[in-house]
Amino acid sequence: xxxxxxxxxxxxxxxxxxxxxxxxxxxxxxxxxxxxxxxxxxxxxxxxxxxxxxxxxxxxxxxxxxxxxxxxxxxxxxxxxxxxxxxxxxxxxxxxxxxxxxxxxxxxxxxxxxxxxxxxxxxxxxxxxxxxxxxxxxxxxxxxxxxxxxxxxxxxxxxxxxxxxxxxxxxxxxxxxx
Amino acid sequence: xxxxxxxxxxxxxxxxxxxxxxxxxxxxxxxxxxxxxxxxxxxxxxxxxxxxxxxxxxxxxxxxxxxxxxxxxxxxxxxxxxxxxxxxxxxxxxxxxxxxxxxxxxxxxxxxxxxxxxxxxxxxxxxxxxxxxxxxxxxxxxx
Numbered sequence: 001x002x003x004x005x006x007x008x009x010x011x012x013x014x015x016x017x018x019x020x021x022x023x024x025x026x027x028x029x030x031x032x033x034x035x036x037x038x039x040x041x042x043x044x045x046x047x048x049x050x051x052x053x054x055x056x057x058x059x060x061x062x063x064x065x066x067x068x069x070x071x072x073x074x075x076x077x078x079x080x081x082x083x084x085x086x087x088x089x090x091x092x093x094x095x096x097x098x099x100x101x102x103x104x105x106x107x108x109x110x111x112x113x114x115x116x117x118x119x120x121x122x123x124x125x126x127x128x129x130x131x132x133x134x135x136x137x138x139x140x141x142x143x144x145x146x147x148x149x150x151x152x153x154x155x156x157x158x159x160x161x162x163x164x165x166x167x168x169x170x171x172x173x174x175x176x177x178x
Numbered sequence: 179x180x181x182x183x184x185x186x187x188x189x190x191x192x193x194x195x196x197x198x199x200x201x202x203x204x205x206x207x208x209x210x211x212x213x214x215x216x217x218x219x220x221x222x223x224x225x226x227x228x229x230x231x232x233x234x235x236x237x238x239x240x241x242x243x244x245x246x247x248x249x250x251x252x253x254x255x256x257x258x259x260x261x262x263x264x265x266x267x268x269x270x271x272x273x274x275x276x277x278x279x280x281x282x283x284x285x286x287x288x289x290x291x292x293x294x295x296x297x298x299x300x301x302x303x304x305x306x307x308x309x310x311x312x313x314x315x316x317x318x319x320x321x
Binding site: 006032034035036037038105128129130134135136138139 | 215227232255256288
C-alpha cells in the first residue's frame with residue numbers, strides 16, 4: 001500500500017486544485033480586485049471642492065470629527081454600476097447612515113441630474129482623479145467604511161447591491177462603531 | 179589632432195549614462211509598476227486611463243526630486259504588493275518564488291528514482307523457468 005503513495009500524488013494535486021478553483025468560482029470573489037493599501041490607516045490628506053456648496057471644501061479633517069462610522073463612496077455619473085448602486089445608497093442614507101460621495105473625474109453639470117436625489121452628506125469633486133489614487137482606488141464604484149477616528153476600516157469594491165446592504169455594509173458599520 | 183576629436187566624440191557618447199534623464203528613469207519605473215486595470219501589463223504599455231494617471235504621478239514625483247525607490251514606495255503605499263511587477267520576497271510569497279524550483283527538484287528526483295529502478299531491473303538475468311518459457315513462446319512464434 002505504501003508503494004502506491006507516489007501514484008496517488010497526481011490525484012491529490014488534482015483534488016486540491018479542483019477544490020481551490022471551485023471555491024474561487026462559486027464564492028463570488030472578484031479575482032481582479034486590488035485592495036487599497038490604505039486599509040487600517042488614517043484617511044489620506046486631501047482637500048476637495050464640494051458639489052453642494054460653492055465655497056465649501058471636503059477635507060481629511062471632516063473624518064476625524066464624525067460621531068460614528070461613515071461611508072465614503074467613490075462614484076461617477078459615467079459609470080454604469082454606479083447607477084445600479086445609487087438606489088441602495090439612498091436606502092442606506094434613509095436608514096441614517098452618513099455617506100460622503102467623491103465624484104471621480106466627473107462633470108459637475110452631469111452631477112446635477114445624477115444628484116437630484118442625493119444620498120450624500122457632502123460630495124467631493126475629484127476632477128483629476130488624484131485623490132482616488134491617494135486612497136488606493138483602482139476603479140469605480142468603491143465604498144470605504146471609516147470609523148469615528150478617521151481610520152479606513154474596510155473597502156467594498158464594486159457596487160453596493162441590494163444583498164450587500166444587509167449582509168456586508170450594515171455589519172461593517174456596526175463593527176467599525178465598536 | 180584626429181585622436182583628440184575621436185576621444186571627445188567617445189566622451190560625448192557616454193553622456194546618457196551621466197545625465198539625470200527623467201524620461202529614462204520614468205520609463206524604467208513605469209515598467210516596474212503593474213497596471214491595475216489591464217493587470218498583465220505595466221503602466222508603461224497600458225492604454226488604460228488609470229495607467230496614464232499613474233505615469234503622470236511618477237513623473238511628478240521624479241520632478242519633485244524623489245529617488246526611484248521613493249517613487250515606487252509612493253505607489254506601493256497606495257496599492258500594495260500587487261502593483262509591483264516583481265512581487266517582494268516575503269513569507270506570503272515564498273510559495274510563489276520557491277514553487278517552480280521545488281517542483282523541478284521534486285520531478286527530477288522522481289525521474290532519477292525511476293531511472294535507477296529500471297537500471298537494476300535490467301541487470302537481473304533470466305531464471306531457468308523464465309528461459310524455458312521464453313523458448314516456448316519463440317517456438318510458437320515461429321509456427
